[in-house]
Amino acid sequence: MHLNYRLRLAALTAAVIASTTSAALAQKNYDTGASDTEIKIGNIMPYSGPASAYGVIGKSEAAYFNKINAEGGINGRKINFISYDDAYSPPKAVEQVRKLVESDEVLMVFNPLGTPSNTAIQKYLNSKKIPQLFVATGATKWNDPRNFPWTMGWQPSYQAESRIYAKYLLKEKPDAKIGLIYQNDDFGKDYLKGFKDGLGPKAASMIVAEESYETSEPSIDGHIVKLKASGADVFYSITTPKFAAQAIKKVAELDWHPLQIVVNVSSSIGAVIKPAGYENAQGILSANYAKDASDPQWDNDPGMHKYTEFLKQYYPDANKIDNSVLYGYGAAQTLVKVLQMCGDDLTRANVMKQAASLKDFAPDTLLPGITINTSPTDFAPIEQLQMMRFKGEQWVLFGDIISGEVQD
Structure with missing residues (x-):
């Protein structure tokens, strides 16, 4: 009788441990590109070619992610930011994005730059159900959640x-x-x-x-x-x-x-x-829609103070008055917010779900009164400007x- 009781207790203990373990496992969901220690983020930028002036956006983002990693990462995970040059060429963009997805196995493609390049990769990424998140172009078509649920813009639309x-x-x-x-x-x-x-x-x-x-x-x-x-x-x-x-x-x-x-x-x-x-x-x-780093009116602005400190420590050779550097910081800050909201559910579907749930988020760099708002039917995060x-x-x-x- 006593032995039987002990066996039943052991069985019950084992069942409790098993259910606790499976609950713990259930709390952590990963797709390709995410793990307990790392989040792989892919990116393409025109580091060369006719639009190479925008290349500093990628450098600014890399520096911002270095800052986040130095501060302990996102929920303990380090960002592995892999950025390739597409020279503002659609065929090159397709080649580099395929490499990011099929060889590097990234969780998402973040802030890829240029309307022609993004147009070239949009169908491929959507067919693979891989986020094409916070696209660095203002084309109106990035706000089309019905037809392209894996693509979302960031800046105000050109139209x-x-x-x-x-x-x-x-x-x-x-x-x-x-x-x-x-x-x-x-x-x-x-x-x-x-x-x-x-x-x-x-x-x-x-x-x-x-x-x-x-x-x-x-x-x-x-x-x-x-x-x-x-x-x-x-x-x-x-x-x-x-x-x-x-x-x-x-x-x-x-x-x-x-x-x-x-x-x-x-x-x-x-x-x-x-x-x-x-x-x-x-x-x-x-x-x-963003503050201008060269404008003295922002000298005592808390957000711009953080931006200036970031440049000093993590991107000292940046041209502080180049708005593209500021742009990269704001976009990277928005992605970090989304990844924080994801918690331990780092699936591609949850990344898009959280990206479509931003409410009055204000990166350090946006003009006062302008905030980021998204919903499942609104994939245009910033929709306000000032002349x-x-x-x-x-x-x-x-x-x-x-x-x-x-x-x-």
Whole structure:
């Protein structure tokens, strides 16, 4: 009887241990790329090629993840950030992403840059059910959870931003004669569509000249000459940094004085304005959602203080006034927030679920009043901007924060 009792007790103890162990195991869910010690994050960036000015975004993200790892990682796991050069070339992007997924076995592809590159990898990643998370381009199509549930943008959409410029011109310069140049790819066409939609029926009469350029062109000077000849008094520059700087310089050389608007992705003082010459950029308009590291108004801002300290310790050779460095920090901070929310459930499905559950999250770098919000039906994290004008050696914000949310 006594032996029987002991056997039953041993069996009961074994059952309790087994159920406790399985409960502990159940609490930790991993997909390929995650473990008790590591989270593998894949990335592609144009470290070379026509958009290489953006390469510092990847370097900034790598530095931020080094900081997180130095502080103990995320729930005890270190981030292994694997970033490859795609040279802003869609075929190269496909090749590098396949390598990340099939050889490196990453959990996700984070903040891959460029509309053409992301378009090339979107179907592949969605078919494999691998997060293409916080895409570094403002194309409107990243906010399509029904058709592409594994793809999510981060920055405001190009169409939303363009509609804000159209709204501004209709109010402030309704008789404008607009000459514009756009990059002949999905990036440029998305901005163009938003602008024409924003102008509405007046687009046909207000836009007097359109020029498109290829990223393979060494210079866009010839296009700028044609736009000046059109008699335009507004110049809208839908360009990436290298070409944006060329355009600002050429407009000044031609002694042409239109009202100039440059898109947010090329508003960096360090990468665009300074190379083009401060004197050539006076009065240019743009819009922003992030603080400008070169602007003294943020000197005592707690978030920017953290950013400055981060640069000193983890990325000392960064150009502090390059907005792309700041962009990388903000995007990386958002990913860290999502991974923290995942806890011990590091499955790809849970990564997307948490990314679609952000509420009023404010990275250190966003303008006051602008926050990140997502839901299962809203994959556009940032949807607000504020207009700004270049004056002296800095951008000066003006007007209210405007929502550029896409209305169906």
